[in-house]
Structures are given as structure tokens and as C-alpha cells.
Amino acid sequence: MRNFVPxxxxxxxxxxxxxxxxxxxxxxxxxxxxxxxxxxxxxxTAYLRSGENLVSPWNLRxxxxxxxxxxxxxxxxxxxxxxxxxxxxxxxxxxxxxELGELVSRLHSTPLDLRRPMWExxxxxxLDRKQFxxxxxxxxxLVDGVAGMRIIQSTLSSxxxxxxxxxxxxxxxxxxxxxxxxxxxxxxxxxxxxxxxxVFKSIANLYPAFFPRVRRSESLVTAFAAPRSILNGRxxxxxxxxxxRFPLSRFRRIAEKAGVSVNDAVxxxxxxxxxxxxxxxxxxxxxxxxxxxxxxxxxxENEMTVGTAISFGLADxxxxxxxxxxxxxxxxxxxxxxxxxxxxxPRTTVGAFTLAVMGPFLIQHASGLAGRMRPMxxxxxxxxxxxxxxxxxxxxxxxxxxxxxxxxxxxALNITCLRYLDDLNFGFTAWRDALPHVHRIAVYCGxxxxxxxxxxxxxxx
Amino acid sequence: MRNFVPxxxxxxxxxxxxxxxxxxxxxxxxxxxxxxxxxxxxxxTAYLRSGENLVSPWNLRxxxxxxxxxxxxxxxxxxxxxxxxxxxxxxxxxxxxxELGELVSRLHSTPLDLRRPMWExxxxxxLDRKQFxxxxxxxxxLVDGVAGMRIIQSTLSSxxxxxxxxxxxxxxxxxxxxxxxxxxxxxxxxxxxxxxxxVFKSIANLYPAFFPRVRRSESLVTAFAAPRSILNGRxxxxxxxxxxRFPLSRFRRIAEKAGVSVNDAVxxxxxxxxxxxxxxxxxxxxxxxxxxxxxxxxxxENEMTVGTAISFGLADxxxxxxxxxxxxxxxxxxxxxxxxxxxxxPRTTVGAFTLAVMGPFLIQHASGLAGRMRPMxxxxxxxxxxxxxxxxxxxxxxxxxxxxxxxxxxxALNITCLRYLDDLNFGFTAWRDALPHVHRIAVYCGxxxxxxxxxxxxxxx
Numbered sequence: 001m002r003n004f005v006p007x008x009x010x011x012x013x014x015x016x017x018x019x020x021x022x023x024x025x026x027x028x029x030x031x032x033x034x035x036x037x038x039x040x041x042x043x044x045t046a047y048l049r050s051g052e053n054l055v056s057p058w059n060l061r062x063x064x065x066x067x068x069x070x071x072x073x074x075x076x077x078x079x080x081x082x083x084x085x086x087x088x089x090x091x092x093x094x095x096x097x098x099e100l101g102e103l104v105s106r107l108h109s110t111p112l113d114l115r116r117p118m119w120e121x122x123x124x125x126x127l128d129r130k131q132f133x134x135x136x137x138x139x140x141x142l143v144d145g146v147a148g149m150r151i152i153q154s155t156l157s158s159x160x161x162x163x164x165x166x167x168x169x170x171x172x173x174x175x176x177x178x179x180x181x182x183x184x185x186x187x188x189x190x191x192x193x194x195x196x197x198x199v200f201k202s203i204a205n206l207y208p209a210f211f212p213r214v215r216r217s218e219s220l221v222t223a224f225a226a227p228r229s230i231l232n233g234r235x236x237x238x239x240x241x242x243x244x245r246f247p248l249s250r251f252r253r254i255a256e257k258a259g260v261s262v263n264d265a266v267x268x269x270x271x272x273x274x275x276x277x278x279x280x281x282x283x284x285x286x287x288x289x290x291x292x293x294x295x296x297x298x299x300x301e302n303e304m305t306v307g308t309a310i311s312f313g314l315a316d317x318x319x320x321x322x323x324x325x326x327x328x329x330x331x332x333x334x335x336x337x338x339x340x341x342x343x344x345x346p347r348t349t350v351g352a353f354t355l356a357v358m359g360p361f362l363i364q365h366a367s368g369l370a371g372r373m374r375p376m377x378x379x380x381x382x383x384x385x386x387x388x389x390x391x392x393x394x395x396x397x398x399x400x401x402x403x404x405x406x407x408x409x410x411x412a413l414n415i416t417c418l419r420y421l422d423d424l425n426f427g428f429t430a431w432r433d434a435l436p437h438v439h440r441i442a443v444y445c446g447x448x449x450x451x452x453x454x455x456x457x458x459x460x461x
Numbered sequence: 462m463r464n465f466v467p468x469x470x471x472x473x474x475x476x477x478x479x480x481x482x483x484x485x486x487x488x489x490x491x492x493x494x495x496x497x498x499x500x501x502x503x504x505x506t507a508y509l510r511s512g513e514n515l516v517s518p519w520n521l522r523x524x525x526x527x528x529x530x531x532x533x534x535x536x537x538x539x540x541x542x543x544x545x546x547x548x549x550x551x552x553x554x555x556x557x558x559x560e561l562g563e564l565v566s567r568l569h570s571t572p573l574d575l576r577r578p579m580w581e582x583x584x585x586x587x588l589d590r591k592q593f594x595x596x597x598x599x600x601x602x603l604v605d606g607v608a609g610m611r612i613i614q615s616t617l618s619s620x621x622x623x624x625x626x627x628x629x630x631x632x633x634x635x636x637x638x639x640x641x642x643x644x645x646x647x648x649x650x651x652x653x654x655x656x657x658x659x660v661f662k663s664i665a666n667l668y669p670a671f672f673p674r675v676r677r678s679e680s681l682v683t684a685f686a687a688p689r690s691i692l693n694g695r696x697x698x699x700x701x702x703x704x705x706r707f708p709l710s711r712f713r714r715i716a717e718k719a720g721v722s723v724n725d726a727v728x729x730x731x732x733x734x735x736x737x738x739x740x741x742x743x744x745x746x747x748x749x750x751x752x753x754x755x756x757x758x759x760x761x762e763n764e765m766t767v768g769t770a771i772s773f774g775l776a777d778x779x780x781x782x783x784x785x786x787x788x789x790x791x792x793x794x795x796x797x798x799x800x801x802x803x804x805x806x807p808r809t810t811v812g813a814f815t816l817a818v819m820g821p822f823l824i825q826h827a828s829g830l831a832g833r834m835r836p837m838x839x840x841x842x843x844x845x846x847x848x849x850x851x852x853x854x855x856x857x858x859x860x861x862x863x864x865x866x867x868x869x870x871x872x873a874l875n876i877t878c879l880r881y882l883d884d885l886n887f888g889f890t891a892w893r894d895a896l897p898h899v900h901r902i903a904v905y906c907g908x909x910x911x912x913x914x915x916x917x918x919x920x921x922x
Contacts, residue, residue: 018479041553084699084893087567088560090551090587092502099549106548110571115697126551126587236576238545432545 025404051169272448371409486865512630733909832870
């Protein structure tokens, strides 16, 4: 039963290459239910593999029909080889973060099979501390980063004892399917029109962010201020995912004491971690600082930019600054200048924002210039909205959730954080060969956070 | 330090595609040493990851230089990211054959990264019965099936207490490097010349095997006698490896009682297993039998063809025959006719034999016809020489070793067996989507073997 769906977000499929597989991932850590018997994980596997009718976007695959050779098309299929999509893994001993990190890095390095529904669910046992993990991969053509996290969250239940159809078959309380970025036949021409309008508006919004007619502030970072760095060459397929989890309160205290936003504290921490990582490899640009591309919210200053980013811009990470306090000041000055710059822009949606990013990417990749020219920025530091309530799967409580992002040529590192309850969970997605021990960025960020706290007198030196 | 090596066996690199990754594998099961402490596997990992200077073929990767864009080239590198090449895995519980099979199938489905030394070593723990497993992948451009098994064997020691450099750095007792199929600069023009001569001779030898001028026997299978079958279409990358281990004595008793060769008994078993597999899927060709491509030895009749196959030919598997005894008779008649046919051909080497197979493959694949035209045969049933003495790795005894083969378009199933000590170890490599439950071929072959024994009165009915 074929049901062709034209790909509105064609770009995400065109960007797929053997070096840049285009899926996002979420690593979820669950507590085993207290009453779980020895058969719990076997039963969970059976549950995840059950269900007859896959719903969108879990039922979408690349069509291999004749038409699809001319123009990539998606088609829906209600059944799939569930043993293929839902897989079990064990960890070698001792089943700690290192072993989990190695496995998930490997899983994230493997492209999805686009001729099957474009997702995989990996159930991982053998973790210490009575936990298990789930690593979910889904293609970027089906969901964008923000919607992706929403859809992944919607696979979970807010009640510990709720039993419902497995995520891929769950139609939802009101009988509605998940909203995805794939336009279906039922979408009206009018809604498509307005969507297209949003795209153009968003692209228009980018212009002043990158090329301001008047440089309103010394601190505003403009396009091509970024130095060449080891993070901005061509990449290959191997990924390394490392994770860190911090209480949000630590960033809040830093923000309060330093008179900056929580987001500034996050960026300053990333700058500190990157400085050490690159310096140890002898690859730190001395003269210029690394520049991050960040989503920007125009809501009140101290709020995290969650779900309402209306544009994006460039921020100074001050990696050429040794002093943590001067670094956070510079970060703050640059994000403040950026907010002033784009504060007057009209609001558009996050979905349109994501689409707007596509244009430059496609041009760079189609021309083969990505990773070969001077970078507009050195890395993306982003955040995606996370769940603000306890979530459950098959009775198991979600303890933490980390995002795994997509990399492209010219972008060997991505830092994305996700707030879940009172924690900020960081996923550091890196090209494995970018530099030796690139996964140490997670540890170095933790140390940079502590440095900030020490310098601000929040913890003893 | 680059040391370019022209690829004599260029074909194996050209055959690499995203649907047909071109590596062979060996699944080795080891007994944990009796005195192994809890750190044994950690120490084994460290041992496998140690060593500074990789030796051939473990040091060869695809060159990405400008020249290599025109003509694929290999280059050697003495160092590699050993954490990448040597990886640890755990099995989910209960750690039985099913869990091991799922993991190894997945590992065999992932292409090698050709820009690194073209091998991977996967150490698998969590097996029941105090064992662990090693799955070794190596690219077909570096070793052919037979030499591959030899090189894999040479990574092991014949002494339990020997401690030597890890396989990838082991230079050998006499200080000589492993012989590989890659011609190095040191090979003399004369030896290259004679090698080339062998190739042409081998190809010439194929001609009478497939297109005999005089059909000497009714039982001789000639080219294009094979039916179209579900095993002979285009394939994709997902593999399923299943394994079976039988005492050689069972085949010997059948061969003796039926007056056939051990090889005939193996083929008759495969025919029986295939008949059931295809019949259950409603895909059994009724009129014609499946035809296997087999290596042929001209040594004495009852000997297994190990290491001295001088040519290959087509054998009737009699899958359209319900009676096991009539099936083994037909198999025997066809292999006997084949041996008479090619018995007078000059001996060449096994290496040249493998090269000779390349021509037709390349033409089929370059033209895109493979898997789209009527097959010359339905599957390869092959055997590779295995070790005839106990072998050890880091003090652990090798209990069993199974081959994992390469598939191509038009070849969705490969059956290869390997003799180790007194067992025949079968590896069934299949395209996952060839037909439902394709991995059951392993079980059905076991049942077909029992059927033969019952019909011959070797075991009670």
C-alpha cells in the first residue's frame, strides 16, 4: 500500500551522504521499576516490537519507485520488520558511562536504512545502578531538532502505570497523530502558502543578523569573524557522543552573580571547555575567538531560550581569553548586542527557523564548498526544549535524556543541551577524528563550569 | 608516511557499494581460561589494542590522495586508532546463540571505513557457558576467502601459554610478514608476470566447466540451467549470519553408507535445508533444482576440498526432489560428472582461482545486470581450510570458528563451511530481506542432515 508524500523538506534528504548521515538521536536513561522482575527487559522488548499499524512519522521511508529516482519521495507503510527497528544491546562490564558512550557513539555513526521506516530504537541493558538506556534515532527528514524532541517525548507517558500502544503505533489521547514536518495531502494550499511565506520571512530575518547595515555595537559578532579551526574541515562518518548533566541551579547562580543570562553562563562554560580541548591538541586559534551559532530568544533576559527562538545569531565564546570572568563578560556583551540587533524583528515559528537554515547549507553542500571555505561560525551551540515533568516508559521513570545531533562538513562539533526537570543535559556530538580525545570536551566543560563558580566565589577556590 | 601500493585486486574495491560491502568475517568462540580472573577480558582488550607497528595486511587503507580519485590505491600506515579497530560488546541476556547471532549479523551489515586500515575486531562478552567471542572483519581487497582464513588463523597461537605481539603487529616466527594477496613493491616483475599468467589460465579453465563442448554426461550441470529464484535478485546491505556446527564424522558415515563423497553429503544436506526454507515461504522452484557453484578438488574422492580446489563448477542440489536418498544420488551424479569434466585441467593456485571469479562479477556489476538477469547459479556453497590443531588467543582455547561471507547482487545467500579439528562449522550468510526467517536455513540444514541419517539407517527413524 503506497501513499506517496512529496518531501517538503527535501534538503534533509539531499544532505544525506556517506560522511554525513542525517539523523538525530536521543539517549534516554531510565530507572528500572522497583518491582521489575527478571523478565522486565524481555517484556519491554516485546512491547516495543508489538503493534500492527505504524503511525506517522514512524511509518515513513524513502520510496524506491521510478519517480523517486528523479525526485526523492517518501512513502508510508503500515508494517515493518520490528526486530530490525527495535534492537537489544548489552554493555561490556563494568557497564559505566564509558561503555555506554562507546556503544552509543557507534550506533550514532551508522546511517539509517532509508528504504525502511527511517528510525531505529536501541534498548541497552547492562548498565550499573539498576538502569537501562534507550537510544532512539530518527531521520532529520521526518523531524527537525525541536519537533524531534517533542515527538520523542510524546512516545513517553506522564503516568507510571499507564499502558498504551508502543510509541510507533500510539495515536494519542485525542486520536490525533503526531504533528510532523512532513506535509501530508490533507494540508490545505493555504497552509502550505503561509508556511512558504514563513520560510521566506525567516530567511529575510537572517540577513540583518549576519550582515547588519550599521554595526551598532563593538561586541556584535558579524559574519566571517570566525577563525579557521580544526573543527571546520571536511568530516567522515564516525561520531563520538559524550554527555554531561548539570543542575540548572548552578547556571542560575552563576548568571545571577555575574549579572548575565543563564544562556550566557552556558556559552561561557562551552568557551572554557573548548579552549582547553583545543589548547591541549595545540590547535587553539590564538588571535581570534571561536564563534558559536546560537538560537536567540527575545523573551526576558534570564530565561532559557526554549521553544521560542525566533532567529539565530553569532556569539563570541571568548576562547582566546584565559580568564573565566572576562570570558563570561565578553560572551554577555556579544549576546546582548545580538539581542538588541534582532529584537525588533517579527516573530516567526521555530519550524520556519529551521527551514531557513537549510538554504545556506544546501548551497554549501551542493557546491562542495562546505568544510573547504572560511567558516561563518565554528560550531553550533543549541538547546532544545525538554520535558518539564516526570516521564515514563512501560512503568520505568526517565532519569535523563541527552540529544545527539547531526554534523556536516565544516561542523565537526555540535553542543546541544536539553532541560529535563531541574537539570541541563548536554550532548556533545563530535566527528571522531576531529582531534584526539574529542570526547573530553564533556569533562572539560564540567571543569570550566567549576572554574566559573570558583572565580565568582560560589564555591571555595 | 605514505607507501602507495597499487591494487592488483582492484575488483574487490570496485565491487564495494552501499548494498554490497565487501568484507569477509570470522566468528570465533573461545573458552575462557580456567584461571582467568575478573580482569581477563579487560586485559585481553588492552592486549589487542596494544602494539605500535601494524604489519601487512592490517596496516592497509584506501588512499584519499588525488591519484586515488582516478584509480583506487591502497596505502600503508603503521599506526591506527586502536580503540576504533578493537571494540568491546556485551550481549543482552541470556547471552545465547540468538543474542550472539543478532549482534554479529548487525556487525557484518556495517561497511568498513575504507579510509582506515580495513579491518575491525569485535570482542564480545556476556556469552553463557564461560565463553567469549571475537568477530573479525577484514576487507576482501586485502585477503581472499582462503588466504583470509589463513591470516585469521595466523593471528592465533598453537600454544596456550605463548605471549606474543597482538595479531596486527605479529611479524611471525621467522620474521616474515603474512603473505597477502596485495603485491608489494618488493615482488619481482617475474612473479607478477607468472601471477598474471595464472589468472588467465584460471579464466581459461572456467570455460570448459561452464560451456563444455561435448556434454559428456546427462548429470553434468551446464551454465544457465539454474532457475530464477528469490535468492537471485538485487539485495541491500542488511545481513543475517547464522551458524551450525556438526561433527565431521556424521558426514563421513553418510558418505560411506551412500557411496558418495563427504562433499556430496554436505551438498545434499544444503539441498534439503534449502528445499524446506523455500517451500515454507512458497518460493520453491518446482520444476528445476537450485544449482550451487562449488569449488572442485581433483584429489581422491572422499577427501574434503581444502586448499587445493583447482577450479569450480556447478552442482545439482536436487531441491526439486522430496526424497533425501534420491537427492544425494543426484548430487553425487552431478559432482562426479563435473570431476570427470575438469579432471584433466592443469592445477593452478587457489588464489588465482579466486581472481578468476572476478571477471564475470565485474562485468555483471559494472553493467548493473547482476541480480536482474537469469542467474548462472543460485548460490555459492563453499568451504575454506580451517586449522587442524588446537589454537589459542591470550591463553584462551578456540572452541569454534565460523566464516561470514560476502554477498553480491544476485546472491542473497552464501553457505560456507570450515573444518576445525573434528567439526565442520557452517556459516550461513544471507541478505536479511531475502525471505522471512532466512536465518532458519541453519536449523533446517541440521534437520536435513538428520533426515539423511534416518533414511540411511544410521539413526533410528
